[in-house]
Each structure stands twice: as C-alpha cells, then as structure tokens.
Amino acid sequence: MSGLWGIGSNPDFSDSGCPNRLKKKKKRRRRKKKKKKQQQKASMGAQKKGASRVAEEPEELARVPLQAILLADSFTTKFRPITLERPKVLLPLVNVPMINYTLAWLESAGVEEVYVFCCAHSKQVIDYLENSEWFSQPNFSVIMIESHNSVSAGDALRLIYERNVIHGDFVLISGDTVSNMSLTQALQEHKERKKKDSNAVMTMVIKRSKPSQVTLQSRLGTDELFMAIDPNTKQLLYYEDKADHSKGSIYLDKLLLIDNASISLQNDKQDCYIDICSPEVLSLFTDNFDYQHLRRHFVKGLLVDDIMGYKIFTHEIQSSYAARIDNFRSYDTISKDIIQRWTYPLVPDVRFFGNSSVKLERQGMYRASEIGLSRSAQIGPFTVIGNGTKIGNNTTISNSVIGEGCNIGSNVSIEGSYIWNNVTISDGCKLRHAIVCDGVIAKAGAVLEPGVVLSFKVAVGQQFVVPSYSMVSLLQQPTKQDSDEELEYADNSSGIAEIPSIADAVDISNGEMTLQLSESQCWPISQLGAGGAGYIWSICEGGHDEEWRHSVAPIPAEKLAEAANAADNDLELTQDVSALPPSGELKPDSNDSDYDDNEDARDELIYFEKEVEATFLRAVHENIEVDHVILEVNSLRLSYNKLASDCAGAIFYALMKLALETPHNSSKELLKIATDVISQWKKLLKYYLADIDEEMEVILRFEEMCLESAKEFSAIFTEILFHLYEEDVIQEDAILRWDDEKKDADESDKVYVKKAEKFIKWLKEALEEEED
Amino acid sequence: MDFQVVVLAGGTSKKLVPLVSKEVPKALLPVANRPVLSYVLELLELSNLKDLIVVVEGEDAALSVGGWISGAYADRLHVEVAAVPEDVGTAGALRAISHHLTANDILVVSGDIVSDVPPGAVAAAHRRHDAVVTAMLCSAPVSGPSESGSSSGKDKSKKYGRYNIIGLDPTKQFLLYIATGGELEKDVRIQKSILRAVGQMEIQSDLMDAHLYAFKRSVLQEVLDQKETFQSLKQDVLPYLVRSQLVSLMRFLHDSSQVLSQTLANASTPSFHQQYSAPVRRTHKCCVYIANNRNYCARLNSIQAFSDINRDVIGEARNLSGYSFSAQNNIIHPSAELGSKTTVGPHCMLGEGSQMGDKCSVKRSVIGRHCRIGSNVKVVNSVVMNHVTIGDGCSIQGSVICSNVQLQERVVLKDCQVGAGCVVNANTESKGEAFYRKEK
Secondary structure, three states: OOHHOOOOOOOOOOOOOOHHHHHHHHHHHHHHHHHHHHHHHHHHOOOHHHHHHHHOOOHHHOOOOOEEEEEEEEEEEEEOOOOHHHOOHHOEEOEHHHHHHHHHHHHHHHOEEEEEEEEHHHHHHHHHOOOOOOHHHOOOEEEEEEEOOOHHHHHHHHHHEEEEEEEOOOEEEOOOOOEOOOOHHHHHHHHHHHHHHHOEEEEEEEOOOOOOOOOOOOOOEEEOOEEEEEEOOOEEEEEEOOOOOOOOOEEOOHHHHHHOEEEEEEEEEEEOOOOOOOOOHHHHHHOOOOOOOOOHHHHHOOOOOOOOOOOOEEEEOOOOOOEOOOOHHHHHHHHHHHHHOOOOOOOOOOOOOOOOOOEEEEEEEEEOOOOOOOOOOOEEEOOOOOOEEEOOOOOOOEOOOEEEOEOOOOOOEOOOOOEEOOOOOOOOOEOOEEEEEOOOOOOOEEOOOOOOOOOOOOEEOOEEHHHHHHHHOOOOOOOOOOOOOHHHHHHOOOOOOOOOEEEEEEHHHHHHHHHOOOOEEEEOOHHHHHOOOOOEEEEOHHHOOOHHHOOOOOOHHHHHHHHHHHHHHHHHHHHHOOOOHHHHHHHOOOOOHHHHHHHHHHHHHHHHHEEEEHHHHHHHOOOOOOOHHHHOOOHHHHOOOOOOOHHHHHHHHHHHOOOHOOOOOOOHHHHHHHHHHHHHHHHHHHHHOOOOHHHHHHHHHHHHHHHOHHHHHHHHHHHHHHHHHHHHOOOHHHHHHHHHHOOOOOOHHHHHHOOOHHHHHHHHHHHHHHOO | EEEEEEEEEEOHHHHOOOOOOOOOHHHHHHEOOEEEEHHHHHHHHHHHOOEEEEEEOOHHHHHHHHHHHHHOOOOOEHHHHHEOOOOHEEEEEEEEOHHHHHOEEEEEOOOOOEEOOHHHHHHHHHHHOOOOOEEEEEEEEHHHHOOOOOOOOOOHHHHOOOEEEEEOOOOOEEEEEEEHHHHOOEEEEEEEOOOOHEEEEEEHHHHEEEEEEEEEEEHHHHHHOOOOOOHHHHHHHHHHHHHHHHHHHHHHHHOOOOOOOHHHHOOOOOHHHHHHHHOOOOOOOOEEOOOOOOOOOEEEOOOHHHHHHHHHHOOHHHHHOOOOOOOOEEEEEOOOOOOOOOOEOOOOOOOOOOEEEOOOOEOEEEEEOOEEEOOOOOOEEOOOOOOOOOOOOOEEEOEOOOOEEOOOOOEEEOOEEEEEOOOOOOEEEEEOOOOOOOOO
C-alpha cells in the first residue's frame, strides 16, 4: 500500500526533513481508508453491482470514488481586463458560465467528488456555486478549497496535498475546459499502466489539431506544441509548448533513441489540459516546491529528470471534443464549436446546469422563447440570442452570441461578436468581432473594430470608433507591468494586489455595486468619446505586442502575410544552416559543426553575460549593496542554468569593462582605475571564486579579453594579475596551474604567460621558501 | 520498365584488407563460393532489370570484374563495366558515368548487397510516387554486433544496431529526415519547419539505409553537376535531397498563405504531399521502400559482415545461395572427398574437388574449391576460400582463409584473417591477427 501512495518509494523524502510528519499522515490515511472500506463493505451487501465490480478489480483504487481537482483560476492574465472584476471561470461562454461546462462534463464522466480550488475572486466563485444546482446533486459532491495566496497551479496542488483529501487517481482540470470525452478508456489505460509500472503517474489527454504553419499557433490561439511520443507505449518523451520561434530546430537527446527504437514526433496535437493523475503527482509538487506551471515546470521537470523515473503518458481522443479556453481566440473558437454542436450534449438547446431554454432553428440559430425581435431584423446563421433581449428594426446579426436582457437598437450590425447580459447597444452601432461584457452601453453610432474587448459597464460615446484590439475597462490598467512571463505568478490574476480599493469593492458586492460612474464623473473624454466611460488600456499590456494572435478577431490578411514572410526568412536561415557540408566536413570532430551545435548554448551565455553586466552597472550607478548584487546574479545564474565559473567570468568581464570605459589617458591611469574597481568589488567577485577552477576561469577570461576585446589591458596584464593576487581574489595555486596548463600551448597562446613570467617565478620561489 | 541500373561494385576496399587484393576486388569476394556481385546481378535479373552498368573503382579491379561478368553472364545480361578512379566516392562514381545515363529513372545498387528484396518493388514504389529518390530501408541487423561479442569491444555494443536515424511520415512512405555517420553520435536535431509541414514524424533508429536507391535521372544529374563537393550518395546526396524537398515544400506553402488562412480552422489534414503539392508541382518527393522483416538484407562492407553473410547464406538465409541442401542441412559437392570419421555439420559447405583427411570436423563454415585439408583439422565458424592447403592438426575458428593459402601443421587460428597466398608456418598460434603476403 505504501507504494500506492508513492511515499515509500520516494527517495527525496529522506532529505526533506519531515519524514515523521509524513508517516503520520500516511497512518492517518490508512485509518481513513479502513473506515471507508468498512463503510463500503456494509453497503456492498445491498448493492450487488458494486460487489461484482470489486471482485473484478482487486485494487483498493476501485473503491475510492473518482475524484477531480478543478482549478477555478488560470493563474494567467490573458483575460484581463475582464478578469479584474470577475473570475474567468464565471465568464459566460454561449451564455453559460464556463465552470458549468467543466462541472457538467465531470459529472457525466463519472467523477463523484470535485474539489474546486478557488483563488482569484474566490468569494464570487463560491457564492456562485453555492447558489447553483451543483450542490444538490446526488452522487456528485462539489467541495470548495479557498486560498488567497496561491499564485500558481503548483501552489494550488501543494495546498490540496496538505488538505489530504485526494485518495486515489484523480482528474486534474481547470475550470475553463469544455469537453465531452468519455473518461472510461483513458482512466482504465491509466490504471493498467499504473499497475504494471508504479512510475506512470500521469496521463495527458491530447487531441489532433494542426497549428497553422504561418502563424505557428493552433486554432485555439495557443502556441504550437512539439511532442515526442513513443508510438507503442504512448509515453511522452519530449514536450515543448512555449515555442521559441528563434530556435529553428528541436533537439532530441540521443539517449532517447537508444532507449526507443522509434519515436513519433508530433506537431499536430493539441494539449487538452485534462490530466489523469495518480496521487503521487501531488506529493511531487510538494517535493519540488519550485514547480509552478503544470506544463512548463511539472511535465518538463519529470521528462528531464530521469532520476526518479516518473513517466507521463498520453491518451489521444479521436472523435470527442476537449479544449481549454486559454485566451480570447480560444473563447471565440470554442464558442463557435459549441454553437456548431461539436460539444454535444453541451450545447445551448440541451438543458444542463445554468442555461436557460433556447430553441434550435434553421442554420444553427438558437433563440430563447421571450425575445423581442423586430420583423425587419435579420438574424444570420450560428447565432444565439438570450432571453429577454430586444432587437430593433433592420438590425443584422450573424455568428454572434447575445446574452440575456440586452437592448439592441435599430440599424445595428453585429458580426462575430460576443455580447453578454444587459448590454445596451443603441441605433446604428457597428460591432465586428468584439467581446462586450455585462452592462456595457454603446451609444448611437458607436463602432467597435475587430478585436475590441469592452469590460463591465463600459460606455462608448456617440459615433466613437473604438480602435482594433482595444481593451477597455472602468478600471485603470495596473501600473505594474508584467512584461516578464515569469511574473504572471508574482502578481495574481486578480487585480487585488494592485488596485485594492476598486477591486475589493467589486469583489465584495459581487459586481453589483454600481461604481457611480455616470457622465458627471469626468472621464477623460478623449478615451471613449463624448459620454463614454472607461480607460483604454495600452496595448503592450503583458507583453502581448502581437495582440492579433490572441484576439477574438480573425487574423487580418496583412498580419498573415507578415508572418508568412517572417517564416520565409526563418526558412532561408535554416536553409543556410541545413545546407549540407560535403562529406569531408561531416566528421564529428570538425569545429564547424561543433559550433553549430553549441550555437544556442553560446547565445545563451552571451545573454547571460549581458544581463550580469547590466546588473553590475546598475549596482555601480545606484550604489546597490554587494549582497544584493550577489542575490541578483544568483537568480540570473539559476534562470540561465550557469555555473559559478560562468558568473565569475561574467562579473570579472563587467568589472574590467567598467574600468575600461571610465575615461583615462594612459595605461597607468587605467591600471589605477582597474585596481580600484577590483578592490571595491572584490567581495562580489570573491563570492563566485569558491574553487581553483573558477579562479582559472577568471585568468583565462582576462587573457581572452586582452587578446580580443580590450587590448589596452595587455600592457598592464601582469600588474593587474598581481593586484588580483594581492587582493586575495586569486590564489597562487590558480596562477601556477594556469602557467602549468599553458606549457603545452601554442606560442601565440603563451604571450601572457611569458609576460607574467617574472611574477610566476616569484610566486614559485615564495612557495618553495614556505615549504622549506 | 525504363530503368537503368548502376551497380556500384567498389574497388579494393581498405576495410576488407587482407581479404581483397588486386586480383580479388570486393565484388568478387566469395559468399558461399560465389562472388558477392553475383547475388546482386541475379537479384536484378529476377526483377527483369537486365540493362546494367557496373562501376568499379580502379582499372585492374575493373578488368577482373569485367572478365568474370563476361564469362558468367554474357548471354543473360547486358552489362557494361566502367572503371572510375579510386576514392571518388559513390557520388563521384556516378558523376563519372553520368553521361551514360539516359533512362528516366536510375536504380543505383551497391554491389555488395546480399538480399532477397526485389529491386523491382523499389522501382515500382518510385514510379508510383513519382519520387525524386526512393531509398530502400531494411531493418537494422539486430544480431550483428551482439553475436560477435567476443571480437567487438564494449563501446561497440553501445551503439548496437544503430546505423541510421530515419524520419518518416506517418504512412511510412516519405523520407523526411535522415542522419548518417557522425551525426548519429549527436543529439537528433530536427528542423521545426519540417515538422510543421508534416505534422507528425516517426523517428526510427531500427532501420538501415540498404544502399539501393532509385533516382530520377534529371534531378540526380543536376545535383551531381551543381554540388561538386558531394562525394557520397548516402551522406551527401540523399540528405541533401531530403532537406531540399521540404524547403521547396515550404516555399510553396507560403505562396499560398491565403489558401491556408481559410483552412486554418480545419483540424485534420491529409498526407501533406497530397494537400500541398497537388496544385503546383514545385516540390519533390523523397520516398522509401521498407523491406519486409522476413527478407534478408545485408551489406558486405566489413570483415565481420563477410563472415556473417557467409554464415547466413548457408544458414538462415539459405534461399539466397541457390544451392540445394542435403538432408543434413549442408552442401557437399559430389566431387568432394571426405576421410573416415570426418564430420561436416549442418550449415556447412564444401566446394568442388576439395579433399579432407580423417577425423576432421567442420561446423558452420564454408570451404571453397579444391582445398586440401589434412587430418585432425577443426574448422569452426570460418570461411576457407579456394585452393587452400591445410596441414594436419590445424584448428581454425572464426577466421577467414583466402585463396592459395598454405597452413602448415598444427596451426591454431582464432579470429584471424589470412590474405591470399600466405604461408603460415607450422605450430603458429594466433588470435585476432591478420596475415599478409609480403609484396615483392
């Protein structure tokens, strides 16, 4: 049984320093289980069916109800500004909050217990669910887990592990997933694999979907995905989702090919973000406290780290549907899929939780029973119109979703847009491919260009044209720029941290509080025209400089052409690289091909050094303490995965460059500056010189500089070396070894050894004297 | 079929010293007492490919190969023998005879293949796909290095069975990636653009390039003309064609990005050639023919392979040998003479007019014509060519004895190669050595 929990088999635990606690936990669990067993035994007599099932599967697993963890927070900022006011899982998708799709699917797939993890706007989520029908379901329990300080899926899973509520295999899913797949087969595969190999901890659901070769993204707007899968066992061997477009190649470790005679490399799959996990997954997250992202950290971590030998497998679904709403484009795509009934039975005219009855008419038109539709209005194909909505004369609507209680005037044209509840659109407005949230008012003649997102209660002034891809919200754009991808975790997806006053107010009143934003308040008129209300967020928010990629609007032709051109140029480049050297140069020891191989690594080193240098210069100019610089350099070192010697080299380089760039007239002056700089920063440098190897690196680096980039130093090489020695930065051992290693080098390489000859000789003598 | 066949018979390969010599080039090395080239020629004849050019490296070798062919196949095949300078490589050899090539498609076969895969099937696959090149792949020999574990070191067993890394499309018809030689030692590097174009790629390391290619002549000649540095078909020309097929494919894709944007929402795509190459034929195809697992396919390109193939042809792949086996699973020519208490085990062959003394034992070995073998001789896992004299009490294990060798009494050889015409003195004991005749 211990193997089942993956605790006994987990070598890391011995180091984690809390074995006792865990053992206790285990015991507790056992006790719990026993209890459960007894309960079940009692019930078994009554239910023949249950008894026969148990007889088939001797595993205790069968008796544990199927559990699921639903993350009601995506821990990203892609749905801003909307998610500042309402959590993503409660956003309506074809007039039904997203989380209902996920819960409905979980229920239909046979999941009995769902742990809903709420973080951002947790109160709203909990309120919603508590008032929903989900709480009164037989055989399906929804349990809330609330957290206020989780910043990532990793945190969430660690918290759930601490709660100790998951007892068997579970389904891990986020609350923005729409699916109609059957879990039976995937679950059975998972269990069978688990029986044979206790290291098979996770089964990922994938689906075929080829990304565009031009934009390099899937139809859901997610980045293209490269996976290597063993065709026989379906084991996942390689996963690359954040495709770095600058890198034109995939490198598969040659060891992979030794272990597997054949590998299937796939670019035409899409990750559905539905995972069937064994309980070990939770403990793995706890062991590896730095795992944040499910894919980027957890999956890659397991694939790279072969010490533990944990394996991930894939399950490809063929005919059923599964997709996750990751960004506005997937919102658009999935909405269309729902309207076109790919997700059956989760479609508007089938009653499931949270949707009101609508009737399917010709051409994929769904109409609620009570709508006020003018005779002259033209409702095009694939459109959903919610209850209580009024539509005026000569209005045309196509490929759109209109929520409940909307008031749409005359001569309005709506195309490919998503209009939520209680929206007022006055006469003569034009909306193309926009998302319009609850309570928005578009005044007469307003125009929304493709890709516009209007958050809650925004008002657009008369005749005002909202430019393409604008994000408009009543809340101001958070000033803190999270341009760095990693920072997504640092600032929670809710706006609480940044703008507490407004967000809290909204949170508390569950969005009911009218922010008293009438025309009387002086909105900057320029932003949304006369009578408008709201801020247009600047587009570079979150580093999405390519906003068209993730927008609801279709990709404009010129962007496509641009991307195609870029891809073409890319190709030219790769083609140059791929141009085959004649067989003579194909020898493995050839320097050329080595260079090719190391190119990426080298590039990385260059970036690393640049960053270190920038950090150092900032420290110099802003008088930052050495300890802080060390911290920063350390974090750089970790993120670039460099050695201490790389840091030492980089810092030394930065020091010398600083000295060189300080104005000076003669080499003597330069020497003075250099020695000063070294003396001042020796603590920093010394921090990375733990070993003789690192010191060697510094000397070699210095030598390299003198030869290449900073020839001015060549005259004072020995002096500076001596100074480094004097300052105890470099020990005599390193210098002597440098001398030693250079003995067999070419004459051209020995220039500096010769220069330092006297000094070295002196060192040697001193050493001998000491020995005497 | 409008196919012209080029047989690259090689010359006197350095890898096969001391087995080869000026008189016996690689193509004429005996496999079950027949020159290895005859296996290829007869295989081609079976597929009705009778218009051949045999390319031999070196004038002398060409003469001896030409002499043998005109004797053996004068009335059956239309063979031209062409001599090319040594060390020009496979691509160089083709370049040298390029002006002789006239047919639409060229089948290039290595002269050292011993196989029963019909080349006609490769040619047919080539035609069916209208490919630029079709390469035959066979499953890499699994038994190879592991069986000969005694002679090969540990590092060899590490690379066990890896000859090529090959990327195929899911239907296993198109060749998308190939790594050979030194590239095998590095991490596999696959261009994303290739993968994007196909969506899925099967990477296999258990397949081997069998050195049988069908080329479209125009393209082959163009590549040979333009890329003068290309030396090897396998390492230069084939990878070049494989890469450039995708480059031209990508070009085409971008020309039609408008079309693509419409198909953006389409999840599934059929085979990429079907979809993208149909309207404009700017791309070319590289195809593969994967030999059936049951077929035999091996190349005689090392001493180890020489021994293995000899053993296989009279062993598991006996249908290749063209001989009829006796009830004891061996072939003893009627004119061979065996002494009393001499046993010839299964999977053995004893050539015409050979004589063996008393109390000899032969296991899994091939003995050529007109050998004189004394008494108390043991021959195990070895190849003995023609006109060899073996003295009494010799023991030969895992060795190759070339023609006209004289082994005096009580010679013990293990894993040795004895070059043609050598004399090994009495009581010599050696292991893993090669004997040469000193050139005067």
